Amino acid sequence: MSSTAITNPKPKFELKMGVATREAYGQALVELGKVNPNVVVLDADLAKSTFSAKFQKEFPDRFFTCGIAEANMVSIAGGLALAGKLPFASSFAVFLCDKGYDQLRMCVAYPGVNAKFVGSHGGISIGEDGPSQQSVEDYALMCALAGFVVLNPSDEFCARALVHRMAEHVGPVYMRTGRPKAPIIYGPADTFEIGKAKQHGSGRDAAIIACGLEVGYALQAQAQLADEGINVRVLDMHTIKPIDEAAIAQAATECGAIVTAEEHLLDGGLGSQVARAAAKSHPVPMEFVAIQNTYAESATPDQLMEKYGLTAPYIVKAVKAVLKRK
């Protein structure tokens, strides 16, 4: 079975806040730009928000703002990749994936070019700007593009490392980043591989499989459940596709129950990927923490995560529900 590394066996209930994963993306782009002259960065008038502006400042000749024209940007990235460059194109996740979808399919996935895409402000935690800006379907859209790798890092260390893994991987990759500051879960010594989950704790009552900001909530739920004598493990599934089937099989076999948690619509997201993997290897009862077939609204990120059922207490509730079905 999986040799998934086990870290943080005793998670702290309170997590210290770090920088947003979008800011970590900008930092990593600059690191990449210094070592790889082939990296070219594109943005669609959101460079200050996606943090690709950090790259623009350091390497203005290798940065192109495409204006508010995402479809054109995605196809240009495809052309750059066909001509041997290593393009990273970013915008808000909802505009990049939804407005650029045919282009992501035709100019990137279908020919299988080596281009990278980063959608910031993923999920509802963007907050006050409301549903037009909130990407709640990007995992599903991007997982449905053949050959794409789909990532959502949980914290700045994970994000920074995964940007480098994106550059090393040959083929199309999408990464979601978030607007708010993300809790610090890892340190500079932690390593990350595409398609390899990070396991926190080794509890055997249930497994919580989460990605992005939900990993922080999952770790809080894990601590609360431990106080109640329920021992769960948390898997940070930073790679939604290709999903870590070995880690899921191990979790299903050893725990006998799974809860997934994601800042995404229930349909077609992390829960679907995990359920498929578990059904194939070792079917177990599952519960799904996700946005339930609706669009959210304007409010603070914390208010929205609470109202739409994505915070730690909802994960605790889901674990207790799944335990009854074991």
Next chain:
Amino acid sequence: MSTLTDASPATRSESIAELKRRANRLRIAIIKMIGAAGSGHPGGSLSEVELLLGLYFRVLRHNPKDPNWPDRDRFILSKGHGCPALYAVLADAGYIDHSILGTLRKLGSPLQGHPDKRFLPVLEANTGSLGQGISVGIGMALAARLDKKGYHTFVMVGDGEIEEGQNWEAAMFAGYHKLDNLTVIVDYNHQQLDGFLKDILDPAPLAEKFEAFGWRTVEIDGHDLEEVIPALESARAETGGRPTCIVANTIKGKGVSFMENNPEWHGVAPKPEQVAAAVAELETAAKKL
């Protein structure tokens, strides 16, 4: 099918008269390919023949013996449904064997229904969802500029295709960035699937639109090689730092009287008796060339 077209390799030394005879043979090949496939797009394939000949036999810097030559000019057929003409020209130019032309649209063929690099690596891009080729060409033109390479990128779009909004995002970008190593050729045959442009969504005036976006434009008769070749060559000359748009007036279905200017032949394959009639007409026309 090896006798479909002349198998001599690409050469820049052919006279205009020889190129005209080649255009005639290519049209016969296109009709036979689509007829054998039982599906495809004859109208827009026949309209672009001289434009492709001008590129592959005179203007493109390319080497069929070294298709991955990094400094080669790029050509993208954004109107991907016109690929039978491109495949026939690639065969004449020496990129692919004439014997595979008859496999168009058949299982496992390199000659997919729309251009697909996975099956035919000498193609520069996958196309078929209209409106994206100019943007891909911009990516290549930017890469040439960044890498300080002298290659030129040519993109052929359909006039119906130009209705897609992404073309105008791309036109704005290329004009603003003064991409003088990019040329767009509009196959202006005045028809699209459902009928005539004027009855659907007329993009006229085309040249004026591109000029407003900062492009240099040239309007030509897209079937007259003596206009096509200088227009293509001029795109690489001094253009005042502007990308070039060649508006090539063409006739959809050119060379086959019952297909010319009949939108019914946008995406329908000729039946065997229609193939025979079209070939007979083209062979008769060849005697006058």
